Amino acid sequence: MSSPAKFRNRVKISERHGAGEWTIEKLLLAALMPLGLWVASSAVTLAGADYGAVAAWFGNGLNAALAVLAAVAFCGFGALAWKVIVEDYIHRPGNKALLLVVVNILFFALAAASVFFIVRLALGSAPLPAGV
Amino acid sequence: MTHPNPTSGDARDDQTGRFVTQPNGHVRPLSPHISVWRWHITMAASILFRVTIGAMTVAALIALAWLAAAAAGPDAYAGALAFAGSPLGLFIGFGLTVVLFSFILNGARHLINDTGAALTIKPANLLSAIAVWGPIPLAVLFWIALFATGRVSL
Numbered sequence: 500m501s502s503p504a505k506f507r508n509r510v511k512i513s514e515r516h517g518a519g520e521w522t523i524e525k526l527l528l529a530a531l532m533p534l535g536l537w538v539a540s541s542a543v544t545l546a547g548a549d550y551g552a553v554a555a556w557f558g559n560g561l562n563a564a565l566a567v568l569a570a571v572a573f574c575g576f577g578a579l580a581w582k583v584i585v586e587d588y589i590h591r592p593g594n595k596a597l598l599l600v601v602v603n604i605l606f607f608a609l610a611a612a613s614v615f616f617i618v619r620l621a622l623g624s625a626p627l628p629a630g631v
Numbered sequence: 632m633t634h635p636n637p638t639s640g641d642a643r644d645d646q647t648g649r650f651v652t653q654p655n656g657h658v659r660p661l662s663p664h665i666s667v668w669r670w671h672i673t674m675a676a677s678i679l680f681r682v683t684i685g686a687m688t689v690a691a692l693i694a695l696a697w698l699a700a701a702a703a704g705p706d707a708y709a710g711a712l713a714f715a716g717s718p719l720g721l722f723i724g725f726g727l728t729v730v731l732f733s734f735i736l737n738g739a740r741h742l743i744n745d746t747g748a749a750l751t752i753k754p755a756n757l758l759s760a761i762a763v764w765g766p767i768p769l770a771v772l773f774w775i776a777l778f779a780t781g782r783v784s785l
Contacts, residue, residue, distance in 0.1 A: 525742065525745055528738050528741070528742060529742055531734075531738065532735060532738060532739060532742070535731060535734060535735045535738075536735065538731065539728070539731055539732070539735075539773070542728070542731075543773070543776065543777065543782070546777050546782040546783050547712070547716070547777075547782045547783050547784075548782075549708075549709075549712070550701070550704075550705040550708040550709065550712075553701050553708065554701070557701070570691075573687070573691060574691070577684065577687070577688055577691070580684045581684070581688070584681060584684070609691060609692070609695060612695055612698075612699075613691075613694075613695055613698060616695070616698035616699055616701070616702040617698060619702050620698070620701055620702055624702075626702070626703055626704025626705070626707075627699075627702050627703045627704070628703075
């Protein structure tokens with residue numbers, strides 16, 4: 500923080516990790532463009548499909564892998580995008596820090612639960628709750 | 632002429648931007664230039680992208696519920712499918728496609744503008760108009776295709 504400001508092309512570069520977070524957010528958004536089109540085409544495939552067709556669809560490793568990628572990329576992007584929104588509108592340090600913790604927990608849980616269900620479907624695991 | 636700092640809590644604790652600290656350290660009310668504005672399509676696109684990110688978060692929760700139903704076996708999935716085919720389910724489904732296409736078109740606009748391209752008035756207006764209005768015809772075409780191919784029916 501106390502080091503003198505550094506400049507590149509006469510533009511001040513971020514003192515800590517802000518620029519890195521911005522780059523990651525943009526790379527995730529760029530990855531979500533083709534993944535979003537794939538989600539739309541998958542929605543056409545799966546619209547109105549019965550359980551057997553959905554199970555078979557997830558049984559294809561490519562579909563399961565792309566679904567995991569889409570879920571993780573979206574949750575990473577969502578956490579960073581919500582961080583920007585929270586930082587724009589919430590200025591009391593305590594509230595801001597608390598909201599950012601909530602945002603990170605929510606998107607981490609969303610990603611973890613999505614991957615858990617997708618992996619179970621891809622492996623053809625017994626229906627949840629298993630072992631009952 | 633002296634301009635004492637206001638001691639009232641309102642100005643000191645201001646979170647609204649109605650008061651600003653002048654270079655001399657005095658706290659003064661902000662001049663009302665901020666209320667002088669009109670709508671631009673670029674502004675609408677920017678605001679809608681934030682709204683879309685919020686809506687996509689809700690959409691992700693709905694997708695998670697669908698995954699959970701599938702992982703919970705044939706009975707639970709049949710229940711989810713019956714709800715998705717109901718009038719309310721189809722309405723939510725239409726909304727989900729509008730949100731998805733809005734995310735793709737508006738995200739593409741943002742990525743293009745982030746590279747420094749299309750920031751002059753005409754291309755910025757064009758990209759914004761596509762991002763704002765494009766999702767609706769795309770979603771309508773999407774659902775026409777679903778009904779026409781018999782994947783969905785009322």
